[in-house]
Amino acid sequence: MGKLYLVPTPIGNLEDMTIRAIRILKEVDLILAEDTRTSGKLLHHFEIGTPMKSHHMHNEHNMVDYLVGRLKNGENIALISDAGTPAISDPGFLLTRACVENNIEVDCLPGATAFVPALVNSGLPNDKFVFEGFLPVKKGRQTRLKFLAEESRTIIFYESPHKLLKTLANFVEYFGADRPVSVSRELTKLYEETVRGTVEEVLRHFTEKPPKGEIVIVIGGKK
Numbered sequence: 001m002g003k004l005y006l007v008p009t010p011i012g013n014l015e016d017m018t019i020r021a022i023r024i025l026k027e028v029d030l031i032l033a034e035d036t037r038t039s040g041k042l043l044h045h046f047e048i049g050t051p052m053k054s055h056h057m058h059n060e061h062n063m064v065d066y067l068v069g070r071l072k073n074g075e076n077i078a079l080i081s082d083a084g085t086p087a088i089s090d091p092g093f094l095l096t097r098a099c100v101e102n103n104i105e106v107d108c109l110p111g112a113t114a115f116v117p118a119l120v121n122s123g124l125p126n127d128k129f130v131f132e133g134f135l136p137v138k139k140g141r142q143t144r145l146k147f148l149a150e151e152s153r154t155i156i157f158y159e160s161p162h163k164l165l166k167t168l169a170n171f172v173e174y175f176g177a178d179r180p181v182s183v184s185r186e187l188t189k190l191y192e193e194t195v196r197g198t199v200e201e202v203l204r205h206f207t208e209k210p211p212k213g214e215i216v217i218v219i220g221g222k223k
Contacts, residue, residue: 001071001103002071002074002075002077003104003106004078004096004099004106005076006085006092006096006109007021007109007111008084008109008111008112008113009021009081010112010188011084011112013188016112017046021111022048025050026049026050027076029050029070030075030077031043031052031053031077032052032080032095033055033080033081033082034054034080034082036053039080039082050078055079055091056091060094061094064098065098067095067098068095068098068099072102072104083114083214084113085108089133089134089158114184115131115156115158118156118182119154119218122182122194122218123182129154130153132155134157145171149174149222152222158216158217159215159217160214161212161213161215164206164211165207168183168202168203168206171199177198177199178198179220180196180197180219181196181198181199181218181220182217182218183196183211184216185212185214186212
């Protein structure tokens with residue numbers, strides 16, 4: 001019986017790749033990558049020549065049985081996403097669940113993930129928090145925001161730059177203009193930035209300075 005490795009990859013700074021992650025990726029029989037072109041650059045940088053196969057949200061359902069079969073035949077497989085830890089707002093859950101159901105060992109390596117540094121450097125309470133990932137784009141968005149407006153714990157969201165202003169405006173409407181918020185973008189990269197303040201203040205900032213890069217929003221819970 002083989003083993004599935006869930007291997008985090010850097011969210012920006014290549015120095016965040018761990019020694020163990022590099023070793024595992026060199027030793028396994030196959031690497032599943034969300035985008036083989038993006039991951040190909042990473043593997044080339046660390047001189048990793050292991051074969052790759054695409055594994056993303058559009059094909060993961062159809063690949064589970066095939067991959068479980070290879071693992072049962074003794075192959076070791078590593079799963080990586082474009083950046084960060086697999087299965088955190090990225091593919092990984094379906095294959096991991098199938099491995100657990102088939103008594104195939106799963107080993108998740110510790111490593112880079114965007115929401116942890118964003119939460120810790122936000123200055124907001126982090127003893128208890130809720131990770132929401134991406135909000136629904138249309139259906140269910142209003143219902144989710146109404147529900148979260150009553151949440152007392154710190155809440156973490158992922159967001160794209162072109163939707164940030166809409167999301168902050170939604171927060172003004174549902175959470176209130178004075179709710180404390182911290183927005184981190186381009187974490188670990190050259191132009192990393194964290195903007196803190198009330199929702200109204202941070203919305204004004206990014207209205208005047210349109211955001212770029214991947215974004216993590218950390219907002220305080222209801223008092």
